[in-house]
Amino acid sequence: MTSDIMLTLIFLAGVLAVYYLTPRAGRQWILLAASLLFYLSADPRLLLLAAGSALWSFAAGIGMEKAETKGKKKAWLLAAVLPELLVLFVFKYFNFFVGSVWSLLRVFGLQGSVPVLSLALPLGISYYTFKMISYHADIYLGKRTAEKGLSGCGAYLTYVLFFPQIVSGPIERSEGFLSQLHAGPVFDAGLAGEGLQRIVLGLFKKMVIANRLGGYVDAVFAAPESYPGLACVMAAFFYSFQIYCDFSGYSDIAVGMGELLGIRSRKNFDCPYFSRGIKEFWSRWHISLSSWLKDYIYIPLGGNRVSALRHGFNVMAVFLISGLWHGASWTFVIWGGIHGVWNLFSRKKKPDCTLARRIWQTVVTFLGVTLGWVFFRAESLGAALRYLKHAVTGFSLSYGDIQNSILPFTGDNTCAAYFLTACGFLFLLFLYERGRVYGKTKDRGETYLSVFWLALMTVSIVLFGVFGVSGFLYANF
Amino acid sequence: MKRILLTIGGALLAALLLVLLKNEYARLLPVSTYGMQAAIKEQKTENLFIGSSMFRQGLSIDVLEEELPGTSYILSYNGNQPALMAMELEYMLEEGLEIENLYIDLYPYTAAADPWISDTKILLDTDLGFKAEAWSLMAEKGDASFADFFEFFVTANNEQLLTWPVNNALVSSQFRNGGTLLQQEGSTREELYALGTLGSRDGLNEAQVEGYRKIAELAGEYDLNLYFLETPKYERMYADPDYMELYELCLEQIRGLQAGWDGSGSFTLLCAEDLAFDSSDPGYFQDLIHLSAAGRTEYTRQLCGAVKEGAGS
Numbered sequence: 001m002t003s004d005i006m007l008t009l010i011f012l013a014g015v016l017a018v019y020y021l022t023p024r025a026g027r028q029w030i031l032l033a034a035s036l037l038f039y040l041s042a043d044p045r046l047l048l049l050a051a052g053s054a055l056w057s058f059a060a061g062i063g064m065e066k067a068e069t070k071g072k073k074k075a076w077l078l079a080a081v082l083p084e085l086l087v088l089f090v091f092k093y094f095n096f097f098v099g100s101v102w103s104l105l106r107v108f109g110l111q112g113s114v115p116v117l118s119l120a121l122p123l124g125i126s127y128y129t130f131k132m133i134s135y136h137a138d139i140y141l142g143k144r145t146a147e148k149g150l151s152g153c154g155a156y157l158t159y160v161l162f163f164p165q166i167v168s169g170p171i172e173r174s175e176g177f178l179s180q181l182h183a184g185p186v187f188d189a190g191l192a193g194e195g196l197q198r199i200v201l202g203l204f205k206k207m208v209i210a211n212r213l214g215g216y217v218d219a220v221f222a223a224p225e226s227y228p229g230l231a232c233v234m235a236a237f238f239y240s241f242q243i244y245c246d247f248s249g250y251s252d253i254a255v256g257m258g259e260l261l262g263i264r265s266r267k268n269f270d271c272p273y274f275s276r277g278i279k280e281f282w283s284r285w286h287i288s289l290s291s292w293l294k295d296y297i298y299i300p301l302g303g304n305r306v307s308a309l310r311h312g313f314n315v316m317a318v319f320l321i322s323g324l325w326h327g328a329s330w331t332f333v334i335w336g337g338i339h340g341v342w343n344l345f346s347r348k349k350k351p352d353c354t355l356a357r358r359i360w361q362t363v364v365t366f367l368g369v370t371l372g373w374v375f376f377r378a379e380s381l382g383a384a385l386r387y388l389k390h391a392v393t394g395f396s397l398s399y400g401d402i403q404n405s406i407l408p409f410t411g412d413n414t415c416a417a418y419f420l421t422a423c424g425f426l427f428l429l430f431l432y433e434r435g436r437v438y439g440k441t442k443d444r445g446e447t448y449l450s451v452f453w454l455a456l457m458t459v460s461i462v463l464f465g466v467f468g469v470s471g472f473l474y475a476n477f
Numbered sequence: 478m479k480r481i482l483l484t485i486g487g488a489l490l491a492a493l494l495l496v497l498l499k500n501e502y503a504r505l506l507p508v509s510t511y512g513m514q515a516a517i518k519e520q521k522t523e524n525l526f527i528g529s530s531m532f533r534q535g536l537s538i539d540v541l542e543e544e545l546p547g548t549s550y551i552l553s554y555n556g557n558q559p560a561l562m563a564m565e566l567e568y569m570l571e572e573g574l575e576i577e578n579l580y581i582d583l584y585p586y587t588a589a590a591d592p593w594i595s596d597t598k599i600l601l602d603t604d605l606g607f608k609a610e611a612w613s614l615m616a617e618k619g620d621a622s623f624a625d626f627f628e629f630f631v632t633a634n635n636e637q638l639l640t641w642p643v644n645n646a647l648v649s650s651q652f653r654n655g656g657t658l659l660q661q662e663g664s665t666r667e668e669l670y671a672l673g674t675l676g677s678r679d680g681l682n683e684a685q686v687e688g689y690r691k692i693a694e695l696a697g698e699y700d701l702n703l704y705f706l707e708t709p710k711y712e713r714m715y716a717d718p719d720y721m722e723l724y725e726l727c728l729e730q731i732r733g734l735q736a737g738w739d740g741s742g743s744f745t746l747l748c749a750e751d752l753a754f755d756s757s758d759p760g761y762f763q764d765l766i767h768l769s770a771a772g773r774t775e776y777t778r779q780l781c782g783a784v785k786e787g788a789g790s
Contacts, residue, residue, distance in 0.1 A: 193478035200485065412555070413651060417636040417644040424639070451484050458488035463495065463635050468624060 005206065005253065006467070009199070011038065012164070012257050019261060024184035028151070031158045031181070031261065038163035039123060046122040053087060054160040056080070057132040058153050061146035064139050073140055080136045088129045091119050096328030124166040126325055130292055131160055135174040137296050144175050155181045164257035168250045170268040170288035177263065185262030195259030197449045202252030204457040207465035209429060210246035212422050213238040214466075219408040221377055224387045229394030231405035232387055239377050240370045241426055244273065247286070271433040273369070276349045276361035278342045281369060289325070293318045316340040326376070331384060335376040342368060421464065428456070496631050501605045503638060509645050511652040513569055513602035516550050519654075521575040523547025526655075527566060528582025528706075529557040529595075534767035535708035537777040538656025544781030547577065551655035556595030558587040559688030560614060565599070566695050568607055578784075579696050580704040581689075583731065583748070584766075585723035588685040589678035591619035597633040618684040663760035663769035678719070681726050689730055697740030704784070705731050709749035709776055711765045712757045743787075752779040 015034040022030050039047045060080030067073040089097070094117050102114045135156075138144045147156040159177050220227050220235035227235075248269035255265045272284035282290045301314040316337070323336020349361055371388075378384035409418040432453060449457070508515045516522065524545050526532050533553035541549035552565065562581060570576070587595075592614045594600065600608055612629065615621040637644050651659055696703040707724075714720050731746050738744040749756060754776055761772030768776055 189478040193481045196478075196481050196485065413648045414637060414644075416647050417640045420640040420643060421636040451480070454481065454484045455488040455491070458485050459492045459495070462489065462492040463632065464639075465632070467627065467632070 198256030205249030211466035232391035540777035554596035563691035
C-alpha cells in the first residue's frame with residue numbers, strides 16, 4: 001500500500017468515510033489510527049521504531065519546555081535530536097560512512113572486510129526525522145510550546161506519521177499542522193475541491209509523465225554505451241522531467257489528500273523549471289526541505305551576516321547536507337556540491353530585463369540543473385562521468401542514431417508513438433505551468449485548474465496513465 | 478466543488494466513451510501495410526501466412542511474390558499463438574477475405590503458453606466482439622487480472638492512435654503486404670551462444686492445441702490448402718531438450734490433425750529440417766529464433782521451392 005498510489009487513494013476513501021462520520025473532536029484519533037495502519041502495512045517492526053522515536057521526541061519536548069535554564073534546555077535539545085540523528089545515521093548512512101572510511105584506509109594499505117549492516121530503510125525516516133528536529137528546534141527557540149497530555153501526544157504522533165506525507169513529504173512544520181488538528185478539522189467544500197484538483201494534477205504528473213519517462217531513463221542510464229550519445233542527452237532531459245513530475249506529483253497528491261481531510265499544507269513546488277537562476281530554483285524546488293535547511297541550518301550558522309568566507313562555508317554546508325539527505329552516496333554529495341558552488345557564484349536576477357534575456361536565463365538554469373541531475377541519477381561518480389563523456393563523444397544526429405535513440409521507449413515499432421506522446425504531454429505541462437507563472441491563471445489560487453485542464457488531465461490519466469509502476473523516486477531518500 | 482466534481486465526472490464519462498469508440502471503431506482507421514485490416518482490404522490473397530515474429534523475420538515478401546503464384550500476405554503479430562491465430566483466421570474469413578493456401582507458423586513455445594494477446598496490435602485491428610471473445614479465452618484458460626483487462630481495453634494502443642498520422646506512416650513504411658522491409662544483419666556465433674535458451678514449459682497448452690484444431694477445421698470448411706511451417710531456429714535451439722520435447726509434441730498434434738484431415742485442399746507439414754537450410758550459419762540469424770535478412774531470403778527461397786514441388790511430410 002505504501003508504494004502503490006492507487007491503493008493509497010482507495011485507503012484514503014475508506015478513511016474519509018470514517019473520518020467525517022466521526023464527531024469533530026475524535027477525528028485526530030481516526031487520523032492517527034489510519035497513519036499507524038498505513039505504516040503497519042510497510043513493516044510492523046519499523047512502525048515500532050518510528051512510533052518509539054516520536055514518543056521519545058514528544059517527551060523530550062515537554063522536558064525541554066519545563067527546563068528552567070538555557071543549559072538544561074540545550075541538554076534536552078541534544079537528548080531529543082541526537083537519538084533521532086543516530087537512528088537516521090545507523091539506518092541510512094552507516095554503510096556509506098564505514099565503506100568510505102574503509103576505502104580510505106585501503107589507500108594506506110590496511111586490509112580487512114567492510115562491516116555492513118543489512119537493515120531495511122524505515123519508511124519516511126528522512127522526512128519524519130526532520131519534522132521532529134524542527135519541532136524541538138522551535139520549542140528551543142521559543143517559537144512554539146510543547147504538545148502535552150494524551151491529546152497532545154496523539155496529535156504529535158499524527159503529525160510525525162501523517163500517512164499522506166510519510167512516503168515522500170512534504171516536510172510539514174509542526175505549528176501549522178498541529179493547530180489545525182487541535183481545532184478539529186471540518187469538511188470545507190472549497191478546500192476539498194482544491195484537494196481534488198491537486199490530486200488530479202499530481203496523478204497526471206506521476207502516471208502520465210513520470211511513469212512514461214521512467215522506463216526510457218532506466219534503460220539508458222543502465223547501459224549508456226549501448227545507445228547513441230543522443231539517447232544519453234535525451235535521457236538526461238527526460239530524467240529532469242521524470243524526477244520533477246514524480247516528486248512534485250507525489251507532493252500534490254499528498255497535499256491534496258490532506259486537504260480532503262481538512263488539513264491545509266504549504267506548497268512544495270512552484271514551477272521550478274521556470275526559474276531564471278539557481279537561487280530562484282531553490283525557492284521553487286522542494287520548498288519544504290530548502291526552507292527547513294534555511295531555518296534550521298543556514299540561519300543558525302549565521303546566514304549571510306558573516307564574513308564572505310564563513311558565508312561560503314554556510315552555503316556549502318547547507319547544500320552538502322541537502323545532497324546527503326537525498327541519499328548515502330558520493331553522487332548525492334557531489335550533486336549538492338555542484339548546487340552549492342553554483343549558488344555561491346550566482347546573483348539574484350533583475351526582474352526588469354528583456355524577454356529574450358529572461359528566456360536565456362531560464363534555459364541556462366534548466367541546462368545546469370539537468371547536468372546536476374546526471375550525477376544525482378548515476379550509480380557512481382565514474383558512471384556519471386562516463387555517461388557525460390559518451391553523451392558528448394557519441395553524439396550525432398544521423399537518421400540511425402535518431403532511430404536508436406527513440407527505440408528504448410518500447411523496444412519495438414511502437415517507440416515513435418510513445419516518444420511523440422511523451423513529448424506531447426511534456427508540452428502540455430509546459431503550457432500549463434507557463435500559465436501558472438506568467439499567464440492568466442497565476443492569480444487564480446495555487447491549485448486552480450480551469451475546466452479545460454481538469455477535464456484534459458482526468459481523461460489523460462485514464463487513457464494514458466502508465467499504471468503498474470509502483471513507488472516514488474523520493475520515497476527512497 | 479460542484480464544478481470540480483462535474484468536470485471530473487464528465488471527463489470520466491468522456492474517457493469511457495472514447496474507450497468504447499476505440500475498441501469498436503479504431504479498426505476503421507486508414508489501413509496500414511500490415512495487420513489484419515490491411516489483409517481484409519486486399520479482399521483476396523492466394524497465400525496467407527499467419528504467424529508470430531518467426532514469420533515476420535523468417536519470410537521475405539519479395540521472394541514470396543517472386544516465387545509463388547498469386548499474391549502473398551504475411552500476417553504476423555509478436556508471440557502470436559495458435560488459439561489467437563484461429564480467431565484471427567475466422568475473423569478475416571468472416572470479413573470476406575478469400576484465401577487459397579493457408580500457412581501457419583509452428584512455433585512450439587507459443588503452443589505451450591497460456592492463451593494471451595501477446596501483441597496489442599491485434600486489438601487495434603479488431604472489433605469489440607473479437608476482443609470480448611479473446612478476453613474470455615484468456616480469463617477462462619489463463620490468469621488474466623483486472624490490471625490486464627484495463628490494459629487491453631483502456632490503455633492499449635492509445636499512443637498509436639494519438640499519433641496516428643505520423644506513427645502509421647512511419648511504421649507502415651517498414652512493411653509491404655505484412656512482410657518486413659527492414660534489413661537486419663546476422664550475428665556472430667559468440668553473440669548467438671551468449672543469448673542462452675528460452676527455458677522449459679510444461680507441455681502444450683490445451684487452448685493452443687484447440688487453436689490448431691480450429692485452424693484445420695476452418696481450412697477444411699473454406700476448402701483451403703493448409704500448411705504448417707516451422708521456420709529455422711539456430712542449431713543451439715535444436716540441441717535444447719526442452720525445446721525439442723515441445724517440438725515433438727507439436728508435430729504429434731499436427732500429424733494427428735493430418736491423419737484426420739478430410740478437407741478438399743491439401744494438408745502439409747513442412748519443418749526446417751525438411752529443407753536444406755543451414756541452421757549452423759550464424760549469419761542467417763539475428764538471434765536464436767529469428768532470421769536475419771540474409772537468412773530470411775534464403776529460407777523463403779527454399780520454402781517456395783518445396784511448396785512448388787509439393788514436398789512435405
